[in-house]
Structures are given as C-alpha cells and as structure tokens.
Amino acid sequence: MNATIKDVAKQANVSIATVSRILNQSSKGYSEETRQQVMKAVDELGYRPNALARGLINKKTQTIGVLFPEISGMVTSELLHGIEEVAHHLGQSVIVCNTASQGEKTLKYLNLLDEKRVEGMIFASEVLTDEYYEALKKMNVPTVLVSTKSAKYSLPYVKVDDHDASYAATSYLIRKGHKDIGMISGMEEDPIAGSPRIRGFKAALEDHGLRSDAVIDARGFSFEHGKVAFPELMLEHPLLTALFAASDEMAVGALSSAYEWKLRVPDDLSIIGYDNSKIAEMSIPPLTTIAQPLREMGEKAVEMLSGMMKSGTNPQSIIMPHQIIERHTVRDLT
Structure with a gap:
C-alpha cells in the first residue's frame, strides 16, 4: 500500500500541515532541521505526492x-x-x-x-x-x-523568417550557376509557410533578373505532395536545372519522382529542401537544405x-x- 502524507507526518513526528508546507516548498513555518527530517521520512517511506491533490491545493497543475x-x-x-x-x-x-x-x-x-x-x-x-x-x-x-x-x-x-530563408535557398542555387529554377511550394493562401516562402523564392529570382513563374502549389508539405507535384512541374518547365522544395519531405518526394523519371540528382537536376529534418540526412543522396533550428x-x-x-x-x-x-x-x- 502506498504511503500517505499522514504516514510521513507520523514518521517525522510533525503535523500534516508542516509536511504539506515542506513538500510545496513554502519558506515559512519550519526549520531546516525539520525539513531534513521530513524529507528523510519521504525517502524511507517512498512517498509520492498526489499531483492532482496538490494541484487542487495550490491551484497549480504544473x-x-x-x-x-x-x-x-x-x-x-x-x-x-x-x-x-x-x-x-x-x-x-x-x-x-x-x-x-x-x-x-x-x-x-x-x-x-x-x-x-x-x-x-x-x-x-x-x-x-x-x-x-x-x-x-x-x-x-x-x-x-x-x-x-x-x-x-x-x-x-x-x-524563422520564412521569406528570408526561402530567399537564401534560391540565392544559393543562383550562386551555384543555376538560372532555370523551379519551386514546389505549400498552399499559396497559407500565410505561415506558404506565401512567405513563395515570395522569398520569387524575390530572389527577380533580384537576379530571372523568371519567377515555375511554381507548383503542392497543397501540402509531405513526401507524397512532393512526389506528385514533381512531374507536373517538370512537364510545364522541362528545362529546369534546379528545384527548391518548401520542406525536406517534399524534396525527398521529388527525389523519388526524379529517380522514376531517370533523372540523376544532382547531375541532371539539383534539389534543395527546407527544415533540415532527419530525412534530409537519410535521403540518397543526402539533401542540401535550409536549416530551421x-x-x-x-x-x-x-x-x-x-x-x-x-x-x-x-x-x-x-x-x-x-x-x-x-x-x-x-x-x-x-
């Protein structure tokens, strides 16, 4: 049978109220010697405070x-x-x-x-x-x-500033000599990870005098979204040399689809992802990506x-x- 606060009080030879004050770390109403005496009784009896009951007393649930x-x-x-x-x-x-x-x-x-x-x-x-x-x-x-x-x-x-991070990913591809760059994005109406990343992608291209229409809205950020969107993007823009995917899972989905298309990454097509999740390290080849901490x-x-x-x-x-x-x-x- 589990020990109760009453058992602790009896073994430490103090009142239940004193045990309660000590366990709830109240700073008043007991000496250091009494505190040590109570904590010794707690250890010896294996007493575990009831979190729900303590919460009702303290009005805190932690x-x-x-x-x-x-x-x-x-x-x-x-x-x-x-x-x-x-x-x-x-x-x-x-x-x-x-x-x-x-x-x-x-x-x-x-x-x-x-x-x-x-x-x-x-x-x-x-x-x-x-x-x-x-x-x-x-x-x-x-x-x-x-x-x-x-x-x-x-x-x-x-x-993270999604616009700036997307701009950085696209600028990285441009610095590597790519001019025909596409994007597999999340939903454009998504104001969190959709439109800011699309705007960052387009801004980087426009600032370097490049086109900004090769964007496919994948309607989500999963592996399947990336895999399904990849053929659609490549059919519309067959001359792309690089791709920015708005998540690592989408990027790996695109990698899988590129393999089915017999496109070699990075020889035929370069891909950069977003997140630096575990899947980026596990993909073959390992995925270059924008890291969010x-x-x-x-x-x-x-x-x-x-x-x-x-x-x-x-x-x-x-x-x-x-x-x-x-x-x-x-x-x-x-």
Missing part, C-alpha cells in the same frame, strides 16, 4: 498544453523534443494534442485543455484563426506561438512561456537564425 496540426511529421518531432526537454527540466508536464489541421478538432482540444487546467499553451505550426484566439482568450492562460505567428493578434512567437525553437517557446507564467507579461518575439546545410543534391555549374 502542466502545459501543446497543439500540433500533424504529430507524426519530422518537423513536429524535433519541435516536441525541445519542448519536452525544457518542460521536464522546469518540472512541467506536457499534454500534446494532434489537431490534424481541423478547426472543430482544434476547438475540442482547446476546451479539453481548459478542463485540465493547463497553466500555459504552445500553439504550433498552424494559422491562428479568430475562433482559436477567442478560445485561448477564454482559457486566460499565457500562450506562445512556435513556427507560426499572427499579424492580427499580439501573441509572442518563436520562428527546430529543437531550439521548441526550447525557446517553453522558456518564454515559463517566464510569462511567472511574470504575467508578454516577452519579445524571437526570430531564429536559418542556415544552409550543404550536402550532395546541388551541382555547382559555375
């Missing part, structure tokens, strides 16, 4: 909620690794919800997290709609956006949220640096 549109993606896994690592270090539990980018499901999870009395929210990789914002506002807990931002609502965020973004989001939970004030948003990771899918034509 829990944060995280909403992802796609829990199985490689980008998500890296963000989540960073989130959980820092949350664990800070003594916070994490409830992760997979919304599948569905509005009704997202609102359902927000209501669930409100019922669980989470103390903070991390909203990741999705557009913050009016409905989502109103639900978050009703919860009345600190919220941080990661890998997304809102132009309408002043919530702090952690993300995904794990660090997750870590920063929790650090920001923790600060907000303590201070009640919003911190400055953070734009994280991107960089080009050179591997073996881009040929130098200079």
Whole structure:
C-alpha cells in the first residue's frame, strides 16, 4: 500500500500541515532541521505526492498544453523534443494534442485543455484563426506561438523568417550557376509557410533578373505532395536545372519522382529542401537544405512561456537564425 502524507507526518513526528508546507516548498513555518527530517521520512517511506491533490491545493497543475496540426511529421518531432526537454527540466508536464489541421478538432482540444487546467499553451505550426484566439482568450492562460505567428493578434512567437530563408535557398542555387529554377511550394493562401516562402523564392529570382513563374502549389508539405507535384512541374518547365522544395519531405518526394523519371540528382537536376529534418540526412543522396533550428525553437517557446507564467507579461518575439546545410543534391555549374 502506498504511503500517505499522514504516514510521513507520523514518521517525522510533525503535523500534516508542516509536511504539506515542506513538500510545496513554502519558506515559512519550519526549520531546516525539520525539513531534513521530513524529507528523510519521504525517502524511507517512498512517498509520492498526489499531483492532482496538490494541484487542487495550490491551484497549480504544473502542466502545459501543446497543439500540433500533424504529430507524426519530422518537423513536429524535433519541435516536441525541445519542448519536452525544457518542460521536464522546469518540472512541467506536457499534454500534446494532434489537431490534424481541423478547426472543430482544434476547438475540442482547446476546451479539453481548459478542463485540465493547463497553466500555459504552445500553439504550433498552424494559422491562428479568430475562433482559436477567442478560445485561448477564454482559457486566460499565457500562450506562445512556435513556427507560426499572427499579424492580427499580439501573441509572442518563436520562428524563422520564412521569406528570408526561402530567399537564401534560391540565392544559393543562383550562386551555384543555376538560372532555370523551379519551386514546389505549400498552399499559396497559407500565410505561415506558404506565401512567405513563395515570395522569398520569387524575390530572389527577380533580384537576379530571372523568371519567377515555375511554381507548383503542392497543397501540402509531405513526401507524397512532393512526389506528385514533381512531374507536373517538370512537364510545364522541362528545362529546369534546379528545384527548391518548401520542406525536406517534399524534396525527398521529388527525389523519388526524379529517380522514376531517370533523372540523376544532382547531375541532371539539383534539389534543395527546407527544415533540415532527419530525412534530409537519410535521403540518397543526402539533401542540401535550409536549416530551421527546430529543437531550439521548441526550447525557446517553453522558456518564454515559463517566464510569462511567472511574470504575467508578454516577452519579445524571437526570430531564429536559418542556415544552409550543404550536402550532395546541388551541382555547382559555375
């Protein structure tokens, strides 16, 4: 039978109230000698505090909620690794919800997290709609956006500048001597990872006096989206020597399709991806890509949220640096 707080109090020869104050790290009402005596009893009895009961007393659950549109993606896994690592270090539990980018499901999870009395929210990789914002506002807990931002609502965020990163990827291909460059993009109406990356791609081409019409909207960022979009792009623009894909998974999908077309990468076609997820290292050949510091973004989001939970004030948003990771899918034509 599990030991109770009453058992600890009896063994330490103190009151239950004293044990409670010590376990909840109250700074008043006991001596250091008493604290050591209680903690010794806790160790000897193997006592484990009931988190739910403690939360009811403290009105704190030490829990944060995280909403992802796609829990199985490689980008998500890296963000989540960073989130959980820092949350664990800070003594916070994490409830992760997979919304599948569905509005009704997202609102359902927000209501669930409100019922669980989470103390903070991390909203990741999705557009913050009016409905989502109103639900978050009703919860009345600190919220941080990661890998997304809102132009309408002043919530702090952690993300890479997608326009600048896309511009950098395209400029890299141009520096390598490529002039006929295409793009497989996400949805143009997506203001987070769709239109900013398309605009960055077109801006780099235009700044170098090149065309900017070879863009295929793949309607998503998965392997399958890239694989299906690749033939469409190549049929419309058969003279392309290089391709920028708006995610690594799309880029590897394009690699797979290029293999079926008997195109050699990078000899016949160069490809650069976006994210620097694990799949970029595992692809054959290994994928050159734009790196987002995904794990660090997750870590920063929790650090920001923790600060907000303590201070009640919003911190400055953070734009994280991107960089080009050179591997073996881009040929130098200079």
